[in-house]
Amino acid sequence: MEISGFQRLIENIYYERDSRRGLAGTQMWFAEEVGELTRALRRGQQQELAGEFADVLAWLATLASISGIDLEAVATAKYAEGCPRCRGTPCVCD
DSSP: OOHHHHHHHHHHHHHHHHHHHHHHHHHHHHHHHHHHHHHHHHHTOHHHHHHHHHHHHHHHHHHHHHTTOOHHHHHHHHHTTSOTTTOOSSOOOO
16 A cells, blocks of 8 residues: 555545544544654564554554645655655665
8 A cells, every 4th residue: 555545544544534633633543653662662562563653653543644744745855865865765865
């Protein structure tokens, strides 16, 4: 699945509820999920990592949708030519 397809999937599942909650409330849920991912990474909880990464991606997609942002388009525009600063792939910035 491509990023745009995933973003549409998450919109179909959650957009109505998340948009009613609003950007600020949804961002708080996103921050909580990032915290859960951070905790799993720090503790080396391999079994939890896949689910936490998926949750963070889903909440990020929701935030982008509420904000009117196409994640695939903006990510491609920013990183298609490599590092946005040095244009290197891999990055050669100091």
